[in-house]
Amino acid sequence: MNISRLLCAAVALASSTIGLHAQSASRQWVVYEGKDGPGKGKHVVFLSGDEEYRSEQGLPQLAKILAERHGFKCTVLFSVDPKTGEIDPGTKNNEPGMEAMDTADACVMLLRFREWPDEQMKHFVDYVNAGKPIIGLRTATHAFAYSKDSTSAYAKYSWNGKGEWPGGFGKQILGETWVNHHGAHMKEATRAVVEPGAENDPLLRGVKDVFCTTDVYGVNPPADAKILLRGQVLSGMQPTDPPVDGKKNDPMQPVAWTRAWTGPSGKPSKILTTTMGAASDLVNEGLRRLIVNGVYWGVGLEVPAKADVTPVGDFKPDFYGAGKHVRNVKPADLQ
Numbered sequence: 555m556n557i558s559r560l561l562c563a564a565v566a567l568a569s570s571t572i573g574l575h576a577q578s579a580s581r582q583w584v585v586y587e588g589k590d591g592p593g594k595g596k597h598v599v600f601l602s603g604d605e606e607y608r609s610e611q612g613l614p615q616l617a618k619i620l621a622e623r624h625g626f627k628c629t630v631l632f633s634v635d636p637k638t639g640e641i642d643p644g645t646k647n648n649e650p651g652m653e654a655m656d657t658a659d660a661c662v663m664l665l666r667f668r669e670w671p672d673e674q675m676k677h678f679v680d681y682v683n684a685g686k687p688i689i690g691l692r693t694a695t696h697a698f699a700y701s702k703d704s705t706s707a708y709a710k711y712s713w714n715g716k717g718e719w720p721g722g723f724g725k726q727i728l729g730e731t732w733v734n735h736h737g738a739h740m741k742e743a744t745r746a747v748v749e750p751g752a753e754n755d756p757l758l759r760g761v762k763d764v765f766c767t768t769d770v771y772g773v774n775p776p777a778d779a780k781i782l783l784r785g786q787v788l789s790g791m792q793p794t795d796p797p798v799d800g801k802k803n804d805p806m807q808p809v810a811w812t813r814a815w816t817g818p819s820g821k822p823s824k825i826l827t828t829t830m831g832a833a834s835d836l837v838n839e840g841l842r843r844l845i846v847n848g849v850y851w852g853v854g855l856e857v858p859a860k861a862d863v864t865p866v867g868d869f870k871p872d873f874y875g876a877g878k879h880v881r882n883v884k885p886a887d888l889q
Contacts, residue, residue: 582639583651584630584885586617591625596853598626599658601678603633604666604693605643607768610879611871612833613664614888616845618866626849629654632885633668641883646699652677660852662845664691664831667699667713675708682727685821687852689845691831692768695724696732727815728827729775736807737769737787740874742798744770744830746783746809746840755782757812757826757847760860764830764840765793768874770802771829775811783844785809785829810844824852833871839863 588594600617602609610632617628631651635642646668655661655677670678682688690697696713700706709715713731715722721731737744746764770785784806788795797803809829814822826848828841835841842863850857872878 580886581651582634582885583632583654584614584617584888586621586628586630588621588625588627591623592850592855592858593620593624593626593853596626596659596855597654597657598628598660598662598849599654600628600630601649601661601663601665602630603643603646603649603668604664605879606666606876607664607692607831607874608833608872608879609664609691609831610641610643610883612831612836613662615833615836615865615869615871616662616842619842619863620846620849622866623862623864624846624850629658630885630888634885639884640881641879641885643879644877647671649674655681658686660687660689660849662689662691662849663694663697665697666693668697669700669704669706670698672706672708675706675711679708679711682723682823683817683819685817685819685823687824687849688727688826689848689852690724690728690825690827691845692829692835693732695728695730695771695773695827695829696722698723727823728825729779729811729813730771730773730827733772733774735769736772736802737785737798739769741791742769742802743767743788743791743793743795744809745786745788745793745797746830747786747806749781749784749808752780752782755780756857757782757844757851759843759847759857761840761844761847763838764844765838766830766832766835766841767791768830768832768835770807770809773807773829775808775827776813779808779811779813781808781811783808783810783828826852832874834873836871837869 700712710719724731
């Protein structure tokens with residue numbers, strides 16, 4: 555190859571690289587391309603958007619684990635302030651990049667009281683109606699909240715929906731909507747206990763010692779749900795704290811369950827719901843493994859005996875709290 559051709563090739567490569575960097579910098583979501591692994595060729599979309607439980611920190615870490623350790627292509631979407639382009643969980647009506655749902659093989663979501671415009675919501679509803687797997691974390695049980703005078707075609711998804719869909723998306727699909735804090739919020743943490751008879755469920759392979767900083771929710775999953783874990787309410791916020799005495803632990807509330815939901819496609823969706831899942835909960839190896847196992851299970855892959863859930867990079871998420879998200883962060887900063 556002569557010098558002029560070498561120069562042309564170098565210029566072309568540089569232009570291509572600059573173009574990719576510019577695209578990543580302007581994009582309002584994050585894509586982690588999968589490396590080698592069983593998940594290669596599968597696309598997982600993560601939907602973050604809650605004011606309290608730092609899904610904007612926890613879900614990118616799960617995505618990196620699935621991409622780096624298991625080969626899945628992972629796209630993470632955020633609530634974004636349209637004026638600044640910054641991640642802002644308080645912006646409830648804007649989740650850029652929802653078109654990614656059109657090619658998703660699995661969805662992991664931690665949303666709270668969102669009211670997306672119909673053009674964004676349609677991509678999510680089409681995914682749900684196609685009978686694809688959903689993994690709902692923590693406040694996904696009350697993911698959507700439409701105003702009383704809403705004219706949206708998707709208002710029935712609202713957490714407090716009545717009539718056609720009592721309890722909305724959470725109750726109808728995940729198995730529960732918002733009920734109450736069963737454990738004392740920010741005072742009584744959770745130890746997960748395996749439900750008798752669920753010990754050999756593939757989703758619990760390698761899952762042990764699950765401790766979460768969040769409290770147990772009051773829930774009543776439907777009769778068709780399979781309970782995997784129940785939440786033992788602890789008397790404090792440390793894993794060594796003893797359980798509280800009395801009715802809070804008699805009986806213990808479910809904190810993880812599966813079920814199937816059949817929509818317009820006639821194809822049953824695999825549903826995994828857990829009321830755990832704050833970013834600070836995901837410091838726990840057992841909980842990370844449950845969710846990674848859920849993705850394998852959802853897309854029809856054999857669940858590993860002990861999936862590698864080692865964090866990618868430095869993972870020290872902030873403790874949860876309403877309105878305490880880190881300011882001035884754009885999706886490109888997390889790429």
